[in-house]
Amino acid sequence: MNVIHDIELYRAGRTEKGVGYKYFVPESVNVQWQWKDAQLGALLEKASISVGELNAYARLVPNTELFIQLHVTKEAVVSSRIEGTRTQLDEAFMPEEEVLPERRNDWLEVRNYTQALNRAIAQLDTLPVSSRMLRNAHQILLSGVRGEHKQPGEFRRSQNWIGGASLQDAVFIPPAHHYIGELMGDLENFLHNQEIFVPALIRIGIAHYQFETIHPFLDGNGRIGRLLITLYLVSEKILHKPLLYLSSFFEKDKSLYYDNLTRAREKNDLLHWLKYFLVGVDETARNASQTLSEVLALKQTKEQLITEKSGRRAKSALALLGHLFISPVVTVKQVKSVCDLSIKSANDLVELFQSEGILKEISGQTRYRIFVFSEYLDKFK
Template identity: 40%
Template sequence: MIRTATGTYHTTATAGETVRAFVPHDLPPEPALDVSGQRQRLLERATLAVGRLDSVSTLLPDPQLFLYAYVRREAVLSSQIEGTQSSLSDLLLFELEELPGAPFDDVVEVSNYIAALDHGMARLREGFPLCNRLLREMHAKLMSRGRGSDKEPGEFRRSQNWIGGTRPGNARFVPPPPHEVEARMAALEHFLHDEAGGMPLLLKAALAHVQFETIHPFLDGNGRLGRLLIALLLHQGGLLTQPLLYLSLYLKQHRPVYYELLDRIRSQGDWEAWVDFFLEGVEQTALGAVQTARRLVELFDTDTRRTQDIGRGAANALRVLAALRHRPMLSLKQLCHTSTMTFPTASKAMQQLVSAGIARELTGQRRNRVFVYDAYLTILNEGGEPL
């Protein structure tokens, strides 16, 4: 549906230039979102796919195992959209306190993303609402170290920002002036908690994400936090018991369309085209996550049988395999610490997995060796190559 522009332009001065900053109207859209016909069917399919994803815990012997790996995959993908060059392997090496292959600041950004998500989830479990205070707390975690740590972590911006271009005058988009941010974010918070309209949660998440990105309330980190907002909203609303729906890979693969649709909402009020795109992404992402979980279950079952066939020493090799399922990249030192195995026992058992083609030594060193569960990491890495 083509409406008029979904906001107003305010003239403001920044960096020595006069620019037109866009101030969005409050949600929900007027006239109301058209959710009929094909769009209703898209909503039903996306909701069903999310339900299947929520039941993924029935496939896995340890749901936390999948959550650990999937969250890290998402952190890498979401950060890549913002220009980092780190990979999942870089992050896992960083968490082992080993030297990653990517620039240090890149890996720190990914690690901060995980800390922000962990903090948000912990607060929601305590019964704290999804609100602006929580978003600011998460932003403080997101920007606590590395690039952007000097850009007011945890505080709504007090200066003008812009998106794209080398300066405000040639920017692709200029968000609201700083004095408008508090009021616009307060209205967004009200929309998040307004149940009177009975809007389906997936539609609310779709609209809220765009509104957050349009307000761009922080000096840095808005893209990553805006994507986290989707997962947190679906979790708080009861669609997902764990934060397992992440659209970063979908948005990474369709970046030009994503940006075009955001622009169309602001200029033409075409919320419906965005909602269609969003719901298709939700369905693809949820079904992809379920398929990934099934592939991991098959991999673990196959490799368990292969390890049992090792013969003498199979019991210790199975313990090492279990450790690699929880952390697909491990040093022998960490393995001994987590499994209470002696170094000689752990080393011998790991070598048996290497000989069986299940594990691989990564460093080529004689000391401080790091081993990787290659097949597991390959499944998680799909689509995760740096841009």
């Protein structure tokens, strides 16, 4: 028989003594959750409808794959920005050699996150959302960047902390490392437990809070915890395509995000966290649907324009336009390769796109110029 927990009566966990500090051990979450609060039910319904509409829209739209990479890259930029990187969305699409040396480490972190996210989404066909999948993503995330010496791909074997300069003045100290296996096992079981009846959005809201509280890695927990949300929704077929990312909502007021996580731990207020989370899901899903609608309209307009203006070059021009919807920052050399053209023809095609206001030169150079499809990129800002 499954244990039943009222969300209103939630008890977050307990503190235990370390050497000169106290750490927090959260309660297990793999239980049957229920609630009486009418507002939570209303928010759940609203968020579920918005996610359903996004999913239905994405299924009806041809070539959704064209736009997914922009969603993924934006998530990589914003989720990394929460952790302090400064890479901008257009910069994320630049070749590494074109990124300023002082910004290259940030660029590498965003690139790693993009690769980790893409790899994890691809793995969903053969691997459930699990500790193994998250460790795989973590290994890619920290490869060759600032956290490369912090056990990439492994759960921590020592104590970490959040905020402050040391364990003595930390804002929050997660559970000791010997609890991680047990707690992550409980979290994984909760995500896949078919014997309890917990709506998917409530389940992943609780799971995200629990993951951030466990903080199982030495570095990269925030990014992996936010990635977990999208992976779960796709794995459960709540989303047909990975088009929903909450990092922008969390980043809009970072202190509110952290305050709500802290409030759940310190005041046993999981209810308030879940309300905040569901508001974020609803808002993010509606924004994603709006972006998809605007992008489709833009694509139709530009295809019509290019067909009218490019004459005999229409095939190459449409090929370039299609490429720009996947990767909106290009060089003439890339255009040459994508469209299978001579360097002169590639230059001429880029000039046509410039004259029609589709591409804008951003490098300020006369050689090795970089061009951006800014009208498209702006839809994601």
